[in-house]
Amino acid sequence: MADAAGRLTKLAEEVLGAPLPVRIRAWDRSESGPPGAPTLVIRNRRALRRLVFKPGELGLARAWVAGDIDVEGDLYEALDLLAGLIWERGTAAPKPQRAAVLRALARPEIRAAAKELLSLGGLPIPPAPPAEEARPRRGPLHTLLRDRAAISHHYDVGNDFYELVLGPSMVYSCAYWENAEDSTLEEAQRDKLDLICRKLGLQEGQRLLDVGCGWGSMVLHAAREYGVRAVGITLSEEQAAYARKRVAEAGLTDRIEIRVQDYREIHDEPFDAISSIGMAEHVGRARYADYAADLYALLKPGGRLLNHQIARRPLADEDAYHVDEFIDRYVFPDGELAPVGRTTSALEDAGFEVRDVEAIREHYALTLRRWVANLEQHWQQAVRLTSRGRARVWQLYMAASALSFERNRIGVNQVLAVRTPQSGAAGLPLRARAWQG
Known part of the structure; x- marks a missing residue:
């Protein structure tokens, strides 16, 4: 796929309804986004699959822990730039961005673009969470x-x-x-x-x-x-x-x-x-x-x-x-x-x-x-x-x-x-x- 970064940037901005404040470098070495900004490196399509199956914070976290995504440049600056879109900590309720992502993915043109980027064929299978993810006991909290x-x-x-x-x-x-x-x-x-x-x-x-x-x-x-x-x-x-x-x-x-x-x-x-x-x-x-x-x-x-x-x-x-x-x-x-x-x-x-x-x-x-x-x-x-x-x-x-x-x-x-x-x-x-x- 040519210019995966450009396609990703366009798709992300469509889904989020706002311009991306960071650059993107994709697995095909293409780049897109504001010059001089920290770069979000997307190493493989598995990172995108994680975001499709868990839109928002948890999908990003799994991709980060697994090494499917990385940041080049100042990590603090990148997190600060992204916080308003997807990483606002200490806030309430299910993230409004998650609902926006799900609504956007329901649109046929967005779904088609995502399918092309992910190279999905047949029934997609979610990637397994990284081994470092906790699996808490079932039942009441704080026993x-x-x-x-x-x-x-x-x-x-x-x-x-x-x-x-x-x-x-x-x-x-x-x-x-x-x-x-x-x-x-x-x-x-x-x-x-x-x-x-x-x-x-x-x-x-x-x-x-x-x-x-x-x-x-x-x-x-x-x-x-x-x-x-x-x-x-x-x-x-x-x-x-x-x-x-x-x-x-x-x-x-x-x-x-x-x-x-x-x-x-x-x-x-x-x-x-x-x-x-x-x-x-x-x-x-x-x-x-x-x-x-x-x-x-x-x-x-x-x-x-x-x-x-x-x-x-x-x-x-x-x-x-x-x-x-x-x-x-x-x-x-x-x-x-x-x-x-x-x-x-x-x-x-x-x-x-x-x-x-x-x-x-x-x-x-x-x-x-x-x-x-x-x-x-x-x-x-x-x-x-x-x-x-x-x-x-x-x-x-x-x-x-x-x-x-x-x-x-x-x-x-x-x-x-x-x-x-x-x-x-x-x-x-x-x-x-x-x-x-």
């Missing part, structure tokens, strides 16, 4: 077994891979930047952990629970710098093994315990403080009230909770919210985002007094860009440690997420809440945010 499987899909991909991406800090949540130009990722992550410890008012001898402890960085910092005794829980066997090794190497086994345990399974005596850093996104709307109530019950009167959580923008119709298909299938199965107002309301409904909310979304954009740079710097090693498809999942997910934070499509907040005793003495400093001094 103990289903949550364990979802966490395993995301986190049990190899500690060595995460070391490449996250760097020595091994912290997989938003860092806290003093100066983006001069601070290293490790310094910014240390500053984030220390800020949380100060907000919690940790003191020597207190007991800390870290919900979703990851590779143990928070409990290590709190025990080493503030003298607490800490329990860290995770559903990832690989994370737990790594965290236990770090604790032993630090000589802190007498003060830190790492468990493979769900927050719903904890029956300890109440703790003095609880940190939940980047974990509540996995809880789900149906379980969030239980999550807040469980953490409230696990705190002593006067105890503090620091809930660090990604938030989406509120919607006019909250019932229209749907989980991002790419994120759900390839990154965080069953993960759900909530507006920060819903989070604070749930905490208050559980009995907490919300005392401080700090929005730090720009910090997460900076963090994600550093993670992407780490991944791309160690690309071949990352591919060897996991798979090319898995590395491509993380590259796309982190780059697109960085743009979402920069464009205020999603945010991240630290919510400090207290189980205030009946006396009303919350135990916080009189001056707001004294922990920042």
Whole structure:
């Protein structure tokens, strides 16, 4: 087929009802589109078949993960240019573009052009999804077994891979930047952990629970710098093994315990403080009230909770919210985002007094860009440690997420809440945010 790129551009603009903001290079080496723009490379017709069978985000994601499409030029610029057409993240309801695609494909002339481009004969067969796609359990969301499987899909991909991406800090949540130009990722992550410890008012001898402890960085910092005794829980066997090794190497086994345990399974005596850093996104709307109530019950009167959580923008119709298909299938199965107002309301409904909310979304954009740079710097090693498809999942997910934070499509907040005793003495400093001094 001659000039496949030109035909593709014309077909895409007919379907989408808007000019393509990127160049296209097709499998026959033909090119079309605005000069100097990032180039969307379509390596084979299988990429088009993926889009025909799953129009919109999921079809594109499958093509990207499989290597059927690629980007030449600045990936961030390409994603930003395409976002308004097909990749708007954190929005509501089935994408209007998907309905437009299906309507367009119903037109005989569009269907004929698509059939020619795809070289379809007889009954078309959809390409199999890439092996990296999650296949969640059937049945209700956020049961103990289903949550364990979802966490395993995301986190049990190899500690060595995460070391490449996250760097020595091994912290997989938003860092806290003093100066983006001069601070290293490790310094910014240390500053984030220390800020949380100060907000919690940790003191020597207190007991800390870290919900979703990851590779143990928070409990290590709190025990080493503030003298607490800490329990860290995770559903990832690989994370737990790594965290236990770090604790032993630090000589802190007498003060830190790492468990493979769900927050719903904890029956300890109440703790003095609880940190939940980047974990509540996995809880789900149906379980969030239980999550807040469980953490409230696990705190002593006067105890503090620091809930660090990604938030989406509120919607006019909250019932229209749907989980991002790419994120759900390839990154965080069953993960759900909530507006920060819903989070604070749930905490208050559980009995907490919300005392401080700090929005730090720009910090997460900076963090994600550093993670992407780490991944791309160690690309071949990352591919060897996991798979090319898995590395491509993380590259796309982190780059697109960085743009979402920069464009205020999603945010991240630290919510400090207290189980205030009946006396009303919350135990916080009189001056707001004294922990920042």
